[in-house]
Amino acid sequence: MPRRLKILLTQLAIVLGVICLWEAGVRAGLIDSFFFPAPSALAARIAEWASSQDFWTDVATTLAETVLSFIAGIGIGTVLGIWLGLSPFAADVVQPFIKMFNAIPRILLGPIFVIWFGLGLTSKVALGVTLVLFVAFFNTFQGIREVNPVVLANARLLRASRASLLRHVYLPSATTWILSSLRVSVGMAVMGAVVAEYLGSSAGLGHLIAQAEGVLDATGVFAGIVVLSAFVVALDAIVDRIEKRLLVWRPAHVHEA
């Protein structure tokens, strides 16, 4: 695929160009390395971290928090979305409350969760869930509401029971919406975990960054951000795989022979 290769090479050139200019700027004294540490310094720091046990504990902690809040958030959001999507009465009753909760800046809940659940895993997962839940909820709700009426009528004419409708019509329809929001949800889960760690914790990537910041160690902060980005990209790749597998029936993913 020459086009894809071309895109890839261009992207690589941009990254290398920025890194080289940055590095050269620092070495020439044009960029203050206190605020913008050289890429080589960042690489050295990451390498140093990678050889320590603590760093991997941090990564594992953040990963665990992310995965747990992702799963719990998607689960609760989906169930809520199905329920409200199928019951207009419940939807009308609950709608204003959901809007209200969604309007709360979630970061403010971080300290409260720490008070409620302590400095451990639970408070981090709780914050992540409050972020992921709404994305999953709104998408499921939309997916249930926007089921093609002809498809629904046809399934009813084929004598589908309520359970069958849910399983063969509503859920698959909502799944496309949920899947398309997975990427956002993953980002939200990571954000919840890292922000909660940053606010108060004893382990995790957010904790690592907060510690570096506490001693004005810009190298540590930048290195932490780079690690975090790599972390999100890796998760994103996994989500991409899942999405492609589950949406084989969609036109955009199938190339006609």
Added chain:
Amino acid sequence: MDERPPLAVDLSNVMIRFGDFVAVRSMDLAVGETEFVAVVGPTGCGKSTILNTVTGLLRPSAGDVRIFGKALAGLNEQSGYMLQQDGLLPWKTAEDNVGLGLVFQGKPITDAREKARVWLAKVGLKGFEKRYPHQLSGGQRKRVAMAQTLIMEPRIVLMDEPFSALDVHTRRLMHRILLELWQADRRSLIFITHDLDEAITLADRVVVMSAGPGSRMVGDVRISLPRPRDVSALQTTDEFMALYREIWSLLGAEVEKSYATQA
């Protein structure tokens, strides 16, 4: 009761009203057990309303609906309904779409697929079992939808302008497939259309409805053309032309009326 078997569908004096709006004033429709009846009428004359009544989705405000001699209460368990637009599930393959009704009945998926493959072959879609709806053409999707309805082996088949969105050649192919299937296993079939050619080509009888609202039956013409019919050669025969003229003399006036009310 005499010795004749009860009619598959027997509507007598059926009136359908939505609030103050009378959609159908008085409809009598009798369809025998192996009879193919086409219902034609101008747009908005309540043709689909008739089918919804036979399915039991609509209760008539007055009159009787009898299915195989029994008054219809609740949903009609004997009927299969093919809609104007296909309602295939985009996330299921052709075979899984065809077998959908069986799965809804609680049959295991392997049995449903096995039977679905037989039906796909019957509608000429052998080799398309694993295709998703978006990978099929409009005509192929119609054939999947047809198999989806017929696999349930309903004793009464209802079709609501099923081929109206297709081009002329595809439509003719669909006519041939439908007639072949019906010829092989004759059932009671009510076919709604606004296309008089289609009605005469397919049916044993053509029922003409008046312009709505408050429509009623204005004609019931027996189509004496011999079977099996050759779908492509039929329309140029003299008998066909004569029937066309006869029915159009009833239908044409109603179509004019419907233009007048719409203008």
